[in-house]
Structures are given as C-alpha cells and as structure tokens.
Amino acid sequence: MGKSRSHWLCFPFLKLTGSFRRFPLSKRSLIIASVCVVYLFFVVSQVGYTQQHRDRRTDKDKYRHARGLYNLDFGDAPPDSADLQTGASFVVPTRSNVVYITLKSKRQKPANIRGTIRPKLRRKVRRSKSANSAFTQNKLGTLERDAGQRNFARKTSWGETGDVDYKSLDIIPKSHTDAQTDSHISSIRIYSQRAPPWLSPQDVKAMRFLADAKVLRIKEVSHGDSPSLLIFEGEAGGSVTNQKHSKLSNVCGGQCGVISSPVDTTEVFAFHLDRVLGLNRTLPAVSRKFSFLHDGQPCPVVSWDASLYPEGLAAGLSTVRLTWGEYQSSLKQRCWHKNSSPKPDSGCSTVHHYEWTKLALFDFLLQINNRLDQSCCGFRPRQEDVCVELGHHADCGDQNHIQLTNIIHRGHDPRHLVFTNNKGFFDRNEDNLDFRLLEGIKELPEQAVSVLKSRRLREKLLQSLFLDQTYWESQGGRQGIDKLIDVIERRANVLLTYINAHGIKVITMNV
Template sequence: MGKSRSHWLRFPILRLKSSFRRCPLSKRSLIIATVCVVYLVFAVSHVGHSQQHRDRRTDKDKYRHTRGLYNLETNGALPDSVDSQTGASFVVPTRSNVVYITLRFKRLKPSNIRGTIRPKLRRKARRNKTANSAFTQNKLGTLERDTGQIKRNVAPKTSWRETRDVDYKSLHVVQKSHKEVDSHISSIRIYSQRAPPWFSPEDVKAMRFLADAKVLRIREVSRGDSPSLLIYEGETQVSPNNQNHTKRDDVCAGLCGVIKSPVDNTEVFAFHLDRVLGLNRTLPAVSRKFRFLHDGQPCPVVSWDASLHTEGLAAGWAAVRLTWRDYQNSLKQRCWHKNISPKPDSGCSSIHHYEWSKLALFDFLLQIHNRLDQSCCGFRPREEDVCVELGHHAECGDQDRIQLANIIHRGHDPRHLVFTNNKGFFDRNEDNLDFRLLEGIKELPEQAVSVLRSRRLREKLLQSLFLDQTYWESQGGRQGIDKLIDVIERRAKVLLTYINAHGISVIAMNV
C-alpha cells in the first residue's frame, strides 16, 4: 500500500519534469524568471511586516521607560506654592525625561559595607591633582596667594577666633565649578509638579539652594579647640539695602551652607530617612561637588541655621547638658508631657518627653552613638573608633556620670530637638547593635513605626534619594543605594521585634 502511494505521488512530478525539458529555451527562461519574481515579492513583504512589528514594540518600550516617577499627569510648570485644600507642595520640574524606578532588583553579591560606598575615582592628570591636593591640605591657603582678596575679620565679642573670606569670583576666572558650567541643569531631580509628600516647600527650596546656588564667597570659621567650619554663602534675593544692615560679625548674612568632609556623606541619607519617617528634626542636606575642595569628590552640604545659637556665636550651640542618670530620670518623670510644667526640683530639662523617643528611634536605625552613647558603652567598638582613641570607652565603668553630647535645640524653641552631626554607621552587624540607645524608652512615634511596618520603607527611600542625583551617583547608583537600604530594613525588623518583646507603646506624638 505504501509503495503504490509513492508511485502516485512520483508520477505528477515526473510528468512536469519531462514536459519542462521538452519546452523551448525561451519558455523555460520565462518560467524561471516568473518564479524568482514571485519569491522576491514574498520576501520583501515578509521583511516589511517584521519591521513594523519591531517598531511597535520599540514604541511600547519607550512609553514604558518614560513614565513619571510619581505617576502624575500634569502639563506646564507651576511656581513653588502650596495647595490651599490639601496642603501639598507644588514645585517646578527640573527635568523633562523620566527614569522609572522599580523595586525589582537582583543583587549578585551580599551586602558587605564598610562605612559608606564610594565609586572608584578616575586617575586625574598630575597637574590638576597637584593643584587640588595643595588646596585641600591648606584649605584656603592657596587662594590667599592667588586671589589676594582674603579679608581677615576677627569678631571682638565672640569666641570664633578667625574668619577668612574668599572672593569666589576671582576663583571663577581660574577654575569654573561643575554647577556653573551646566547651570540650566539642576542636580535635584524633580520630574513632576509635586515633590514627594514628606518634603515641605521649604525643604525643596533649601535643597535647590544648597545644590545649585552660585557661590559668592567661602568662609573658614575657627572655633578654638573645635574643628573649624567651612561655610559658603550663595546668591540670594536679598536686596542690597537689607544686606547693608546685617551685622559684620555674623557668620552668614544670607543663605549659607556648611561644607563637610566626604566621609560624612551619611548626613544626606539621614536627612531623607528623617523626612520619610515623618520626624522632621534634621537640617536639609544635599551632596555637592566643589572642584577646588576634596579633589572634586562629592561632599555633604548642610543648611546653616543661626537659630541654633541662643545667645550668639560666643555661647556656642544651644545645647542641653545632661548626664546619663539625669537623662534616665527625665524619662521616668515624663517631662512636659501634656504641657504640664515639671516641678523645679524634678531635674527635668527643657526638652519635651516625646523628643527622646524620636531621637532613640532615629539613632538606632542609623546607629548614631555620638549623642546618647558617646563612650560606646552599648556595643563593641573597634580600635579605630573615636571613643577608643580618645579614651572615652574606659569611662563605661561609671555609666551614670557619662555626659550626653550634641543635644541641641533652637533658641526660640527649647522643647524640640534638632538632630545635627548625623554620622551613621552602616557596617555594624545585627549582633553588635547599640541597644543602649533604646534604654528607658517606653513609647515610640506612631507615624515612624507605621512606615517601618508598612513594608514601603524601601520604596519611599528610593523615591526620596533619587532626587539628589549627585548623592545617588556617588553611592554607586541603584545597586549601592539598595545595599544601604538593606541595612536599614534589617535594623527595622530588629526594632519591631524589640517593640513587641518589651511591650513598648506606639502612640501619636504630634508636638
């Protein structure tokens, strides 16, 4: 049966083959040409169809990658304002293109962080490296010889020993900064007309000033035995008549920022974490590059707030001096709770009771010990830590007499703390966390704890940190930021377990 079928199939083919051979040469050529033309038409139509399909897929990809960061469909640019109904802040978008951040990210290596992550720097030319290193070592000494416009003003009534002003315009002729070359592009990336809801309009303005303001002059302020401050004054909208009435012994007549070392870049992360948790106790901070400082590395810049000095610069910070015993006693007394004035002999300070709970939660997540545990008594310090080098760790034998440090408030607001010098540590494992920071705490703020429990901490921190392009890139982009957030999330889990194990109350702290 199979052989008969093959004969029937083979017979028509043999007939066509024999008839094709008997045809004249002209007819055979015509048939071959016709077959070739039909095949060519079919091939061209197939290629055109595949190209159209590829173009449609490319358009879909472009649409997917250009969606708004906060999924807001708005047109035009509005000035900085506040919605009268919702209280939300309106901002002017600084970028036209949008990069959409997704939470799906696969890391190939486990997070092993020593301090903070910094990308590898390119090797610079010997000529530039020599000039930058010379300025970094002498801070402003090189500018004295180059510009010749440095003024030394010694305030007669303050403890600030020396103030040196540098005319930035003369430096601008020699070496332009990165921000002035591309002044139309802001390093604060806001793609929509609404900033993230945890930022106030004042926060957005302060961030833009610190990151993009043109530097008018730089001051180095010496404070005796304390480390000197490097402060820059930016271009403001203050009229010249108002500037003439400013005091000559003021550190900053207008808007200023304090330039810190690149190793203190956790100040920027601390600012964003504070706003995401709803604490609102840190000063605005961004990352910025100065080509004439620190070899052009990104360094944190924090807003200068003169209200932190109650009686002027001579008195220093408006700080509260407490020993560990006094601090624990104030927690038991619940000082200023429900606006009840404490008794004169109670030993209470001017700080409200709820402020200590906010400070403890914030310091535990970042493992900041320079306020409540300056002597490193609650964890195992390393040999290179400051508390070991200065011998403070030996004081842990008499913990009740250890002084708290860096407990600062504004001069006109003695009830609320201001978190400054927020140098956190991301390289401390979960088996060596400083639980002394939580000792005596019986309540924690509901808003901050709800963010930790909602499992949206990573999403909010990514949206917040993405605004600061310089800091984002200095930490290695998305991969580096994810490693930092990994550390905070693990500590948040430990903190939530601690709350359940010790029966800590979670209450609203709107004071």
Template sequence: MGKSRFHWLFFPCLRLTSSFRRCPLSNRSLIIASACVVYLLVVVSQVGYSQQQHRDRRIEREKYRHTRGLYNLDITDSVDLQTGASFVVPTRSNVVYITLKSKRLKPAHIRGTIRPKLRRKVRRNKDEAYSAFTQNKLGTLERDAGQTKRASASNTSRGETRDVYYKSLEMIRTSLTDAQAGSRVSSIRIYSQKAPPWLSPHDVKDMRFLADAKVLRIKEVSRGDSPPLLVFEGETSVSTTNLKHTQRSSVCGGQCGVISSPVDQTEVFAFHLDRVLGLNRTLPAVSRRFSFLYDGQPCPVLLWDASLYPEGRAAGRSAVTLTWGEYQSSLKQRCWRKNINPKPDSGCSTVHHDEWSKLALFDFLLQIHNRLDPSCCGFRPRQEDVCVKHNAERGDQNQNRIQLANIIHGGHDPRHLVFTHNKGFFDRNEDNLDFRLLEGIKELPEQAVLVLRNKRLREKLLQSLFLDQTYWESQGGRQGIDKLIDVIERRAKVLLTYINAHGVKIITMNV
C-alpha cells in the same frame, strides 16, 4: 547515464512547451493573461504588507517618543490649582528602572535612554561679558571684605571679637570659575512629575540649592574649642519676598550651606533615613564636589539654619544641657506630655517627651553614640575612638553625671529637637550594638515602626537616595547602596525584637 537523466528531468517541460505551441491563439492569450493577473495580485499583496509594517514601526516610534518624556532642563515646582497638590517637573530626559533584588553578584543593570546632547550656542563676545561680570562680582566681594575688616578692627578696639571672616579672594575666584564652568544639569535627578511623598517641596528646593547653587563667597565660623564651620553663600533664584521669611545674620545674608568633611558622608544617608521614617528632624543634606576643597572629593553639604547658630558662638542658646541622670529622670516624668506644664522643681528640660523616643530610634539604627552615649558605655569601642581617649583622661566617674552632647532644639521651638552631627557607623556588628541608646524608652513612634515592619525600608531608601546622583555614585552605585541598607535592615530586625521582648508601646506621635 547522465544524458538520459537530463532528458528525464526536462521531459515534462518539453511536453508542456510543445502542447502550448499547438494550442489555438485564443487559448494561449487566455493562459498568458491569467498568469499576469496572478503575478499582479502577488505583487500588490507584498507591497501592502510592507507598507503596513512600516506604518506599525512608525506608530511604535511615536508612542515611545511621547512616553519617554522629553522635559525641559529648567527645574521648577508646580501646583495643581484644583487639588492643591504639588508636583515636580522632571529634571532628566532619560528613564531609569530600579529593581529590588537585594543579592547580586554583579552590579545592577540600569536601563535608560541616552540624554540628548545640548546644542552649543554661538559664543558672541561671551568671554568679554563674563569677564565684566566676574570683575563686578569680585569688586563687590572686595568691598564686602574691606567693610568686614574695618568692622573687625573697630570691634577689636572696643574689646569685642568677630567669629566670622572671609576667605581669601583667590578661593572666591576659584569658586566663581568653578560655578561658571560647571554643568547646568542638576545633580538632583527626578524622573517623574512628583518627588517621593516623604520629601516636601521645601526639601526638594533646599536639595537643589545645596547641589547646584553658584558659590558667591566662603566664610569660616569659629566655635571656640570645636572645629570651625565652613559656610558658603550661594546664588539662589528665590524671590526677595520669600527671602523676607529667611532669618538673616552676620554669617549669612541669604541662603547658605555648611560644608563638612568627606568622612561625614553619613549625614546625607541620615537625612534620607529621617525623611523615610517620617521623623523630619534633620536638616536637608546633599553630596557635592568643590574643585577648591578636599581635592574635588564629594563632601556633604547641609542647609544653614541661623536659628541654631546664634551670634557669637555656634549652637549657644539652642543647646540643651543635660546629664544622663537628668535625662533618665525626665523620661520617667514624661515631661510636657498632653501639654501639661511640669512643676518648677521637676528638673524637666524644654524638650517634649516624644522627642526622646524619635531620637533613640534614629540613633539606634545609625548607631550614633555621640548624643546619648558620649562616653561609649553601651558598646565595645575601638582604641581610636575619641570617647576612649576622653575616658582615659577623666578616669572613672559616676555614670549619672555624664554630660550629654549635641542635644539641639529648634531656635524658635524649644519643644522639638534638631538632629545634627549625625555621624553614623555602618561597621558595627549586631553583637556590639549600643542598647544604652534605648534605655528608659517606653514608647516609639508608630509611623517609623510601621515602615520597619512592612519591610518597605529598602524600597523607599533606594528611591530617595537615587535622587542624589553625586552621593549615589560616591558609594559605588546600586551595589554600594545595597550594602548600607543591608546594615540598617539587620538593625531594624534587632530593634523589632527588642520592642517585643521589652513591651515597648507603639503610639502615634504628631508633635
């Protein structure tokens, strides 16, 4: 059975073979030539198809390489000579896409290409050169410290006191080593040719300085009963001509930053929220790590403004002295509105009326009570809050006599406020918000309210906070930042409801 099946399967092949042998020689040659031509055509078509695929893949690779943007690591700002618009050269070589899905069970998936590794240069006597540089730098610091000690001794003999002194040289050596060993890649990451429009070129430069500048020296500024300020002076690439416009003092001879405690990280969030809302009343702030402070934990660093800290005591002449009653009276009189000088006996302060509206909106979103409500009268405070202890010590007093705190105006511009000490609270529920911050406010800035109404607050805050890599990572990445923005969005809804219920006017405030 199997043998007959075998013959049945191969019988056609045998018949073709026998027929092919019986054909004349010319016919057999023609058949063989035709088969060769068909085979050649098939081979040529396959080779052409494979070459076309290879060419397409090469074109895609070239297109991807050009679109990903291999930019230099040098951080420079440029200006378009034709349009006058400023743009920022990107500081990173990889691309990150941020989506706006708010609720996630898992952390957001961030796509990106891997940054190319930097080639290590051949080290030729580098250790000797750095040793000489460090010795020269420390020699300069020792001479500065000696001059400061001699000046302090002479002032003490004359009955004066200095509120500034240098930290030990051991800390300065540590800071120099930390700055030299640190990464040269900026922690301020900008991937496009333009920074977000709500950040000015000066904001970007200040952020880069605070995040990446080498620490040259550390100083401590005493403030009487308040905790001292920890100020560092950094090495900057600003030219000497531009430094002429920077106000110098005995505390800082160039460009400096104020180092705060890690628990004050809301200063960084407050800076970005202020810029997104278009208020522009806070000092630039970034998050940075110092190996010689707070066990390397990220801490906020704010730009030093010498005009806010006059010689002798911090924020002395720049502080506005007001009680709650005087503040409410100035709101009713609309002081300095339409550039009208108030009467001498009106009790108005030097601050423009619109500034209080901006301060109230900003403080309500972050629930900052230490300015307009230092006694915690507008909400239920916790037992560990400072205001509870102060109220227990002072006892009951007239609410109108409560002294407002941390009301600071610009050193050369008494009409405008500067928002400092921006310690916000994200753990306060909507049923315990401090509405006392909005008492007496009849107008709010149009630009800020439009951002809240258009529901673009989350999108802008994500784009802005993403620039500060250290802060972004310290808050748990996208998932942690989303939780903070959720709190601000819920408070924004409450504020919009309050505006509609109380008939608060939305006006343009350009001052």
C-alpha cells in the same frame, strides 16, 4: 437527485481536464509553468505584506512605551489643580529625560558591608583648643594654596570670624564653558513636576541652593568651645529667614551652608532617611564638590540655621544639659506629655517626651552614639574611636553621671530637637549594635515604624537619594547605595524584633 447535482458541478472540471489531455506536451508544460509562476508571485506578495504589517505594530508599541516613559512621575497620581494653584508640592523639573529605578523582587545574597566599605580612618588627635585651631588653619591653608594667595594673613582667636573673599581668592570656574554648563545643569535631579512626597518644597529649595548656588564668600567662624565651622555664603534670591537675626548678621547676611569634611557623608544619607521616616528633625544636606577644598572631593554641605544660636556664636548652640540618669528619669515621667507642665522639682527638661523616642529610633538605625552614648558604653568600640582615644570609655562604670551631648533645639522652639552632627556608622555588625540607645524607650512613632514594616524603605530611599547626583555617584552609583540600604534594612529588622520582644507601643506622634 444527489448524484445528478454532483455530476453537474463536476462536469466543467471533467471537460477542462479532457481538453488539457488532448493538448500537445509542449503546450501542457507551458501552462503548468505559468500556473507555478503565478502561484509563486502570490506567495511572495503575501509574505511581504505580513512583514510590513508586523513592523508597523512594533513601531506603535515603541511609541506607546516611550510616551509612557516620559510621562513617568514620582507621585502615584497626577498633580491636582489645587496643588498647581497653591504651589504646595509643585516643583520645576531640572531634567527632561527619565531614568528608571527598578527594584529586585528578592535579593539572592545580602551584601556584606564589611567586605565592601572600609571603616572610617580617624586621626589620633586630641580634641583640644590647640588641635581645633590647627585644624582650622589647615582648612584655610588649603584655600590659600589652591587659590595662589600665599600672602593671605588672618587672625585666629576664639570669638572672631575669619572672612575670605571669594573673588579675591580667584575661586572661579576653569573656563567660561564650564560656567555655562554648571548654570544650566543642576546636580539635583528632578524629572517630574513633583518631588517625592516626603520632601517639602522648602527642602527642595534648600537642596538646590546648597548644590548649585554661586559661592560669594567663605567664612571660618568659631562658636564656644566647639570646633570652628567653615561657612559659605551663596547667591540666592528671595527673602531669607536668617536675616531677622540681627545678632548673627556678621556671620551670614544672606543664605549660607556649612561645609563638612568629606568623611562625614553620612550627613546626606541621614537627611534623606529622616525625611523618608517622617521625623523631619534634620537640616537639609547635599553633597557638593568645591574645586578649592579637599582636592575637589565631594563634601557634605548642611543648611545654615541661625536659630540654633539664639544668644550668639559666643554662647554656642542651644543645648540641653542632661545626664544619663536625668534622661532615664524624664523618660519614666513622660515630660510634657499631653501638654501638661511638669512639676518644678521633677527634673524634666524643656524637650517633649516624644522627641526622645524619635531620636532613639533614628540613632539606632544609623548607630549614632555621639548623643545618647558618647562614652560607647553600649557596644564594643575600636581603638580608633573617639571615645577610646579621649578616654571617655572608662567612664562607663558610673553611667548615671555621664553627660549627654549634642542635644540641640532651636531658640524659639525648646520642645523639639534638631538632629545635627549625624555621624553614623555603616560598618558595625548586627552582633555589636548599640542597644543602649533604646534603653528606657517604651513608645515609638507609628509613621516611622510603618515605613519599616511596609517593606518599601529601599524603594523610598532609592528615589530620595537619586535626586542628589553628586552623592549618588560618590557612593558608587546604584550598587554602592544598595549596600548602604542593606545595612539599614538589617537594622530595621532587628529593631522590629526588639519592638515585639519588649512590648514597645507604636503610637501616633503629631507633636
């Protein structure tokens, strides 16, 4: 049965081959050539179809990737409907495209900050009244020279205000095209409808004003024995809280910013670090270029806060007077802890106990010594440091009587500190850190320490600093910012080791 079935199936093939053999040689060659041509055409058509199908899949993948790129958001989730209605965390994007900030999983070699960033060069000038007056004259002299107003005259006396009209100095953009470009493109780069969660809507609003507001007036003001301030008044809509301070209406009638020297760029980094750690004790700061100041170099601009001068400019900032010995005593007594009023003879200041812990952590990461260690008693200073030039370093023999400086609070809020004049140092090695800043500290804020432990400090700082395009570019872009963060990360590791070695408690501080 099987043999007959196979014979029946093979019979047509055998008959066809027998007929093919009886054909002449020429006809057989023609048939073979025709079959080869048909087979070749079939193979070519199949290869073309496969290539076309592959191209379509590639186009679909590109479209899918682009669609995901432009939907990138800083937040982990889409904005809620409640947020859109209240506007609590909703911001208007300033850019339409998106730039990825990628993080390397492991750095091969840590950046050496000493080989990449030069130490700050400080002029050897004495901090006296005459020196401050000369410094302010140089600043306004730059204004007059760049504006072409050689006949501009002003009075420089303590307590008086020098007022420079923006229009009279002819400080305008170089061309109408530049003015249009500046009005449409903000130096604050926000690509999504949500800014990083550690920046409040008020922070974003203040940053945009400081970076993009049209300068209407420049003022040089003097306050007490401190160096004078260079303040610009900008054009901004909406109500401003500073207007309620009638005593200071002659300083800033609207919304203003304080212009610092280009060497004080740490103010901008300090602002973002403060927000990332959740301390919220610094004033908003951005980097901005002024064509009529410092040859167009980027300058730190800090938000003006009139509440820091509750009794007027003549009285100066609202400062806490405290010596090092009294400060250590207040740390032991935990003043104002659990809202309990200290005894009248306790020597406690008006500052809450938790504020000192936040200040110590913040100052240690940035190595700011002009508050708790003005005399540079906790590290080896250099000859060009201010404490050596002014002879303060010699006072370390009697440390208990050294006066703390720059301890500032708002007039209506004496319990909380405001971190101003944040001049940090990135060129100080780990073997010369100022541990005096942590002396007497037995507790640290949990939120800030958790950020240091989470290994996400670099990611958050990159996202935050990337918003300020002028500062980002002035530090050398991603490469320069990474070197600065390298320093903070190494100090954070030293701080975490210090916490474990000294048994410092990490607690929640909601005061």
